[in-house]
Amino acid sequence: MARVGIVGASGYGGAELVRLLDGHPDLEVETLAAHSGAGTPVADLFPNLQGRGRFDAIDVDALGRLDLVFVATPDGPALDLVPDLVAAGTRVVDLSAAHRLPAEDYATFYGQAHPRPDDTPAVYGLTEFARDRVADATVVANPGCYVTTALLSLVPVASLLDLSTLVVDGKSGTSGAGRGVSDRMHVSHVTASITAYGVPGHRHTGEIEVHLGLLGEVDRPTITFTPHLVPMVRGLLTTSVARLADGVMGDDLRDALETRYADEPFVTVLPAGTQPVTKAVAGSNSAQVAVEVDDRTGRATLTSVTDNLVKGAAGQAVQNANMMLGLDERAGLPTVGTYP
Known part of the structure; x- marks a missing residue:
């Protein structure tokens, strides 16, 4: 022991x-x-x-x-x-x-x-x-909670995206702010409301950039990342959007994710047409990842959820x-x- x-x-x-x-x-x-x-x-x-x-x-x-x-x-x-x-x-x-x-x-x-x-x-x-x-x-x-959630969806497909176009949107429950008391975390301010914060330079931006480059084995990107506070206690969702790299097809991204996570105990790639929900992973060490490609715009949307405290x-x-x-x-x- x-x-x-x-x-x-x-x-x-x-x-x-x-x-x-x-x-x-x-x-x-x-x-x-x-x-x-x-x-x-x-x-x-x-x-x-x-x-x-x-x-x-x-x-x-x-x-x-x-x-x-x-x-x-x-x-x-x-x-x-x-x-x-x-x-x-x-x-x-x-x-x-x-x-x-x-x-x-x-x-x-x-x-x-x-x-x-x-x-x-x-x-x-x-x-x-x-x-x-x-x-x-x-x-x-x-790693940070936003970064973990975003990178699990992005690292396996980093070489398949035009990372110069990458925008990451994150939404977290209030427990991500910690136990300290602050005016903006008062129940009267948080309930039935949503707000962005840390714009335009939240410190997790650098963490995503550095480690997406290193772990994805690509040149370090420069990204836009915006976190949001949502009225729930725990749970985190990231939505990442980027253009496909030249010559890449939509199925290539799904194949890369499914291959990389086929034997992982804590990461599940959802079927096409299915989006993750934060409540599905609440209290667990699991992450759910999904990918969809818009053929009209040539952009991929990668979504991922975790319990921010787990x-x-x-x-x-x-x-x-x-x-x-x-x-x-x-x-x-x-x-x-x-x-x-």
């Missing part, structure tokens, strides 16, 4: 890790650490997690004696904590955005120089496309941890959503 800890366990991503790891056959959670929440009963924040005691203070030395630590903090604390955990002797899955981009791209999309550009390099953990690298990694950067965050983190610890990749991870 591998011993693991969660830092940032008082946030939504951390709490989802607790829920998933509760049924994991091979991982034992030894500490649920939080900064501002230290000493607070876990059930005071998350009534579904009764009997889990209190949140611990962050003790790097104690965490360093574990086999692996999940870091589910905001970016700033993760930038300081991850190198300290590595120095203490443990491996890390970082759910923050602190280590997802090269230093030069971090500066472009985060508006400041990377505070620690010489840290231990992190492996970008879109698991389906990085299994061997993840298995050997000391630090895995868990495959978009905690579930993918467990999937990566399973690979790092030599376990069954599917261990502890539900593949069927809760419906309706």
Whole structure:
């Protein structure tokens, strides 16, 4: 039984890790650490997690004696904590955005120089496309929820699209904003409403560009990405539109997706004429992907859904941890959503 800890366990991503790891056959959670929440009963924040005691203070030395630590903090604390955990002797899955981009791209999309550009390099953990690298990694950067959802539909067909025309639209439930209180997340503002945000330069734009180029083995594209907040708690949908590359037929895209995901436990390519719905994957580590081509315009529309807290965050983190610890990749991870 591998011993693991969660830092940032008082946030939504951390709490989802607790829920998933509760049924994991091979991982034992030894500490649920939080900064501002230290000493607070876990059930005071998350009534579904009764009997889990209190949140611990962050003790790097104690965490360093574990086999692996999940870091589910905001970016700033993760930038300081991850190198300290590595120095203490443990491996890390970082759910923050602190280590997802090269230093030069971090500066472009985060508006400041990377505070620690010489840290231990992190492996970008879109698991389906990085299994061997993840298995050997000391630090895995868990991808963003929007990015995971978009890239699962785009990476297998990147070479078949004119990526200079790529536009990605994302819609996420409110849990993607985290547990922090803000005026724009007030129920009176969110209910029966939808809004775009982060326009025109949301930081996930750079993450999509960098890793679509690397994982799709194509020249790095320049894209337009617009996220939207929708009035539901969890779930994420991306719709990506681009022209077909010269000589590419519509069936080529479907063939590429079906071939690439034929043996994947968590990704399903839907039949032609079927579109994914977020509720179908709620609570699961699964993604559904669909593709349609408009012959009139020569454009492909690729849609994809995930649960933003599971495959978009905690579930993918467990999937990566399973690979790092030599376990069954599917261990502890539900593949069927809760419906309706």
